[in-house]
Amino acid sequence: MFVSYKWLQEYVDLSGISADELAEKITKSGIEVEGVEKKSEGLKGIVIGHVVEREPHPNADKLNVCQVDLGSETVQIVCGAPNVDKGQKVAVATVGAVLPGNFKIKKAKLRGEASHGMICSLKELGIDSKLVAKEYATGIFVFPSDVEVGTDALLALGLDDEILELGLTPNRSDALSMLGVAYEVGAILGREVKWPGISTEEAAEKASDFINIKVDNAEDNPLYIAKVIKDVKIGPSPLWMQTRLMASGIRPHNNVVDITNYILLEYGQPLHAFDYDRLGSKEIVVRRAKDAEKIITLDEAERTLTAEHLVITNGTEPVAIAGVMGGANSEVRQDTTTVIIESAYFAGTVVRKASKDHGLRSEASARFEKGVDPARVRAAGERAAQLICEYAGGTVLAGTAEFDEMKMEPQVISITLDKINTLLGTSMTVSEVESIFTRLQFGVELDNETFIVTVPTRRGDITIEADLVEEAARLYGYDNIPATLPIGETAPGRLTDYQLKRRKTRSVLEGAGLNQAITYSLTSKEKAAQFAIENRESITLAMPMSEERSQLRLSIVPQLLEVLKYNNARSIDSLALYEIGAVFLKQDGEELPEEREHIAAAMTGLWESHLWQGEKKPVDFFVAKGILEALFTELGLNSQVEYRQAETIADMHPGRTAEILLNGRVIGFIGQIHPTLQKELDLKETFIFELSFKDAAQANVAPIAYQVIPRFPSISRDIALVVDTNTVAGDIKKVIIEAGGSLLKEVSIFDLYEGEHMEAGKKSLAYSLKYFDPERTLTDEEVTKAHEKVLTAVKEKSGAELRG
Structure with a gap:
């Protein structure tokens, strides 16, 4: 809500309070003032001039040479505006003037003709072109003929004002009007609120003789007031009204429409003006629309209605969508002479439904949705009739045509x-x-x-x-309000074990170079079960926002891949993302799903790029696995976790995918997405992992045990084993560890060979084994004895042979 400081002074005394001081007081009382804009800040030297002569520029087709009376002198100005003409009163930036952007006006020669100043459009004075009346949108602004030449143009345009921008919460709809803000300011300052006086001479003819009001559903529309004004002359509204509308973010149109918008800002009550002669009948019927009924609205768009929309009709066809937008068939035009002013109370839910369905979010609909004051509906209509009488030369007919079943009490x-x-x-x-x-x-x-x-x-x-x-x-x-501390026994706050592990997880993943992503929990039917760790049926929302967001996800990975695809399409092709979020698992016999927290990551492109050294390392399986191993180490789970080759996970590369097991139970997977899917998403090689964070965080972890750094030397032995091609290296490692006994402390694989020197169906795996005893120095005999046990075990259990 934009609030004019000068306009506000008409309703409450602001003497002794600057706009900045007032903004601070309003903010401290509970309504945030997001800023105070000084409209004329930095501007100077702009006056009203009178164009006494206009001649075409002798050396340019699109320029005019104008003689402009500035009150104290007459100067020559070259102007390129298409609508400049003799007799106009215009805004002139004199030599030495400063315009927005610190643009200074100097004497100049344009195509050989001297120019002492500049005739300005409103846009050049800092007013948004969307707020300028259409007739002046592409040219200079022309003042009414009664303005005084030589006076300050900024003052005449209301640019000497200060605008307070209020950031209103939905519950404070009362402050969506100047009177509402006046009540708030009056309460803060302890000052009276002055209402605008309403006094209108009415004709002998009655409004009820011209129009009859019928409402089919009083719950949707308990109060509908219609004022009838004859002999209206359509033209521009007074300059002060136009400037107030522009300062509040509304474009001026004509006197009748501007007055309805002015009342909307003043009272917070939306109004609508109908052309009586174009209405097509002597009755207004408010009803729910018929299914597939159509209306062409003021924006020239044809809209299809449903029975959930409330419409204003002439008894036969719709002439407005209630509370949202009027119809083109009854709009006020230049030849309008009789108008009906509608002031009504519409239920917020029915207005919201129509506004949302048709994508028509307007100042009027916003107020009806949040709630208007039923006590102002009648007064707003009377005030509008008074202003139309005053500024459009209308004759107000006696009384109102109305429907009134309003029962709202304080x-x-x-x-x-x-x-x-x-x-x-x-x-x-x-x-x-x-x-x-x-x-x-x-x-x-x-x-x-x-x-x-x-x-x-x-x-x-x-x-x-x-x-x-x-x-x-x-x-x-x-x-x-005094600050107090809690009384009684208190315990210091701390993170739960689960929260602490979640925080450690974020730290590890971000320390490894991954960025956190937050994606939708809602997805499509096709993607809901994709990459799911558990095979469960997806859950469909009762009222989805769209088909693309109709299911609760079973996996986080599909959303992360969408993020990679989005960024890759914008030339960001090296990405590493992770997310810790919930997946939703359907439970038999239960209405609500189980929410289980998962960790997922997706990586593609270059993992390292040192251009100076000429090094580039793309992401691969072992980068992703290394990140997981670092995470499991931090969580104390490395000894409980193992990896097993997986070939049956849909959309994953069959040769580069592994299941993640915790204490023998599958909790996730890691690997490369299938080349076919990579091609569909237009991605390079992409590696992902996902696992149940709940299982990882709730696993039993042995207490941390510190070991003394060994004082005695270790002995290393390397072995190269020839095994069948389909033998898993990890299985052999398990056999080695089991057979090695207490002296074997470390086992690691360091080589794989499959080539011309190996017979068909065989491969060579090389392991490094480290033996030591923390209490003494081992002898060669002891190491040899332990090592022989290892060799015997791998031969018996795995069929491995030492490579010659």
């Missing part, structure tokens, strides 16, 4: 002084609390120390005692 809430002070930790007196409610212009009655508060309908956010406590707190001043 809330009455009782609360004690003790409860307010207990909840806030304050010691306010009865008179202080009563003063706060009075400043808010709530009705207050006292029964000893109990306040019986009548909340006006404009504050629909106040319904319970806690809301009154909040009002008391914010106007008492949050800064004045």
Whole structure:
């Protein structure tokens, strides 16, 4: 909500309070002021000039040479605007003037003709082109003829104002109007709120003789007021009104439309103007639309309606979507002479439905959705009729045509002084609390120390005692509420074991070079079960936002691959991402799924790139496995984890994929995605892993045991074993460890050979074994004895032979 500081002064006395000071007070009272814009900051030297002569430039087809009266002198200015003409009053930046962007105006010669200044468009004065009336959008702005030549153009355009931008939460719809903000400011400053006076001479003819109102569903539309104004002359609205609309983010159109928008800003009550003669009947019928019924709205788009949409009709066809947008068939145009002003209360849910379905988010729909004040509906219509009479020469017909079944009453809430002070930790007196409610212009009655508060309908956010406590707190001043510490036995806060392991996991993965991603938990039917660790049926949402987001995911990997694809399409081809998030597993006989936390990662492109050394290392299986081993080491699980070749995981490379086992149970997988899928996603070789973090975090971990650094030397022996090609190196390693006994401390594989010197169906695996005893120096005989046991075991259990 944009609030004009000068406009606000019409409703509440702001003397002695600057715009910045007011912004700070409003923010401290609970509504954040996101900024204060000084519209004319940095601008100077801009006056109103009168174009007394205009001649085509002798040396340029698109330029004009203008003689402009500035009040104190007449100067020559070369202007390229297509709409500049003799007799106009325009904004002129004189020599020495400063425009937005610190653009300084100097004397110049354009194609041989001297130019002493610049005739300005509103865009050149810092006003967004989207807010400029269409007739001036591509040229200079022309002032009304009654402005005084030589006076400050910034003042005439309202650019001497300051605009407060309020960041409103959805519950504070009362502040979506100048009067609503005035009530808030009046309560903060303890000053009265002045309402605009309404007095209109009405004709003898009655509005009810011209139009009849019928509402089919009072729940959707309990109150509908129609004012009829004849003899209207369509033209531009007064300059002060146009400038206020532009400052509030609304483009001026014509006097009637601008007045309805002005009332929307002033009262917070959306209005709509119909051309009576184009309406096509003498009745307005408000009803739900028929399925597949159509309407062409003011934006010239044809829209198909459903029975969930509320429409205004002439008894036969729709002329507006209630609370959202009017129809083109009844809009106010230049030849309009009689208008109907609609002021109504529409249910927020039905307006929201139409707004969402048609993608029409407007100032009006936003207010209806959040809730308008039913007490202002009638007053807003009367105020609009008065302004149309004043600025469009209209004749207001007597009374209104209306439908009224509005039953909304003010809330009455009782609360004690003790409860307010207990909840806030304050010691306010009865008179202080009563003063706060009075400043808010709530009705207050006292029964000893109990306040019986009548909340006006404009504050629909106040319904319970806690809301009154909040009002008391914010106007008492949050800064004045004493700080207190808890009383009683307390324990220092700490992370749970599970939370600590999650934090360690993030630290390890980010330390390894992966970036955290957060992806949707919702996915499509095709991707829901892709890469799932457990084969479960996916869960379908009852009301999905789209087919692409209709299922709860069983795996995180598909979403990470989508992120890689998105970045790769934008020339970011080296990525390493991880996510710790929930997957959703259907449970037999249960309505709700099990939420299980998983860790997943996806890596593609170069892992290392040292251009100076000429080194490039792409991501491979062992990079991904090394990251997991570092993680398991940090979690104390390395001795419990093993890897087993997997060939049956869909969409994974059959020769480069392994299952991850924890204490013999599969908890995840690691490997390269299938080349076919890589091609579909337009990715290079991509490696992924996913595992159940819940299983890893809840696994029993042996206490940390520290070992003394050995003082005695170790003895290493290397063996090369010839085995069948399909023999798994890890299986042989297990045999070696089991047979090596207490003296064998380390085993690692360091070579694989398959070539011309090996017979068909065989391969060579080389292992390095380290023996030592922490208490003494081993003899060769002891090592040889232990080593012989290893060789015998691998031959008997694996069929391995020592390579000659």
